[in-house]
Amino acid sequence: MKVFVVRKAGFCFGVKRAIKLAFDVAKKKNEKVYTWGPLIHNPQVVEDLKKKGVCLVEDLRKINKGTLIIRSHGIHPKILERIKKRKMEVVDATCPFVKKAQQNAKLLSDQGYQVVVVGEADHPEVQGIMGYADDSALVINHNRIKKNLPHFEKLGVIAQTTLSIDAFKQVIGELIEKADELKVCNTLCHATARAQKATLKLANKVNMMIVVGGHNSANTTRLAKLCKRIGTPTHHIETARELQRGWFKGKTTVGVTAGTSTPDWLIQEVVEGIKKYN
Ligand code: SF4
Structure with a gap:
């Protein structure tokens, strides 16, 4: 059985940057260091950070001093304001692609567009972006487009960065009939687009795909969906422990890819784990 790994699978630059910032802060500070929600959507990395003294917090009442790191997904501006009032030091690890989406949301909103965010309403990145559009943006999930959307004079559309x-x-095709003026800002992240393209290319060639990454990671889940959509048997796992011997029966080629929040060591462990079933 041959195992192929997508060359650029794993950490994107936004995640690498956030993790480096977090470890640097943890090393320098003698006081408490927190991240607002998980720094990235990978439980193993979050656990590693915890061991180094970087704790996760999601309730402002539980903290009043120390340093708070804003995760790669960004933060709602009103929450940021409340944190700053507590005189806590803030380290901003928001990915520049997410920043761009936030800025576009604000610009469109200021220019009088009804802002539309294409993505998942409960994803922290989207919730943060909403705050930059006065919390009045419409969130549209491409799997559940409402047919009864009213007609708008001006619609301004942005995407969750990791959308395909x-x-x-x-x-966009659906919305074109719903507004007199439709303005689209391409806020898709290049790293995700590249990973999706490379993953699809490999998934087309192999008998089975293994997608490695947090079950809570939107971009990892999307990679698995893309592979399944083209009919390639696919398993989304977080660690090598989830591999099952039966999956590999009769398979001669297996592809491995990973979400942008998956560390190299987890990918390597999975590759080694697969080889044991040879
Ligand atoms: S996937 Fe893209 S948007 Fe998300 S952190 Fe990485 S580079 Fe930034």
Whole structure:
């Protein structure tokens, strides 16, 4: 059985940057260091950070001093304001792609557009972006486009950074009939787009795909969905412990890819684990 790994699988630059910032802060500070929610959507990395003294917090009442790191997904501006009032030091690890989406949301909102965010309403990145559009943006999930949307004078559309280009195009196609003026800002992240393209290329060639990454990671879940959509048997796992011997029966080629929040060591462990079933 041959095992192929997507060359650029794993950490993107936004995640690398956030993790480096967090470890640097943890090393320098003698006081408590927190991240607002998980720094990235990978439980193993979050656990590692915890061991180094970087704790996760989601309730402001539980903290009143120390340093708070804003995660790669960004933060709602009103929450940031409340944190700053507590005189806590803030380290901003928001990914520049997410920042761009936040800035576009604000610009569109200020220019009088009804802002539409194409993505998942409960994802922290989308919740943060909403705050930059006065919390009045519509969130549209490409799987559940409402047919009864009213007609708008001006619609301004942005995407959750990790959305696939096809899903974004699909929603734009639907919205074109719903507004006199439709302005689209391409806020898709290049790293995710590249990973999706490379993953699809490999998934087309192999008998089975293993997608490694947090079950709570939107971009990892999306990679698995893309592979399944083209009919390649696919398993989304977080660690090598989830591999099952039966999956590999009769398979001659297996592809491995990973979400942008998956560390190299987890990918390597999975590759080694697969080789044991040879
Ligand atoms: S996946 Fe893209 S948007 Fe998300 S952290 Fe990485 S580079 Fe930034």
